Amino acid sequence: MRAMSFLGALVPGDETVVAECRRCGTTVDRNASGCSMCDSEDIVRYEIS
Secondary structure, eight states, rough: HHHHHHHHHOOSSSEEEEEETTTTOOOOOOOOOOOTOOOOOOEEEEEEE
């Protein structure tokens, strides 16, 4: 448990958002409305805290 507390102190408290295209898997800008590689509009966003 102490190790997790120590690691938690090293990681900033802000959430990171990763966005990617569901069709081809390309990572896109978090505010993108479509994929520049395959033109799909099916973008998924993951919030990592």
